[in-house]
Amino acid sequence: MVSLRFLGTGGARWVVAKQIRSSGGFWLRADGTNVHVDPGPGALVRALTQLPPCDPALLDAIVLSHKHLDHAGDVNAMIEAMCQGGWRPRGALCAPRDALDEAQQPVVLPYARRFVPREWIVEAHAGPFEIGAVELRASLRLEHPVEAYGLHFRTAAARVSYLPCTRYFDAIVDDYKQHAPDVLVMNILRYRDSMDVDHLTIDDARTLIDGIRPGVAIMSHFGTRMLERDPARLAYELEDATGVKTFAAYDGWVYDVA
Ligand SMILES: [Zn+2]
């Protein structure tokens, strides 16, 4: 059994600062293996208040796509919870080098980093890295102000690819197509690009779905403009245009992949 639980579906400073949507990232569960991806502000509280709770002491890995606050704000709290305050070292920490390196304003505090017995540096096309029933590979380097990578998860039953925050460029499609995802999770923060920023828009989402042709597409990590326009309706329009089943994630939503 493989499932995704969205502990947060908000992105961008304003949505996160006001917690209009939560910012806890998502939790991948596959045959007894638990992986938490992008634990932004509030992730620990969101995990513990799910019904049934997502128990951090059962985590096998914490993964960061990049070190921005909306993806990593709770990473130290989650590490402490996974390793029970350091008394029971457990699991793996997977993150880009600039999230760990003490010379580059790390977001993982050095003391917390020492609690985790396994560490995997996420870098372009790295992997496979084995986490229980899950194999993890990194995508090409994305275009974002800090080191950022997509993540390709593979289990015996399904392939799940995650495209975090980035500017759109054609090589993303080639990289993701090779991994033939059953489910593609995309961070569609912006509606249309009024400013020139390193984030995906609804138009990029359509290009990505058309190019990658995943089994199912899921949008998440919404900014204000996306929320104003009703992500569920936009997902329906995308599905109409591409023929690919498309969802807009919401806080607490569980998607059963396989
Ligand atoms: Zn970012």
Ligand SMILES: [Zn+2]
């Ligand atoms: Zn983000």
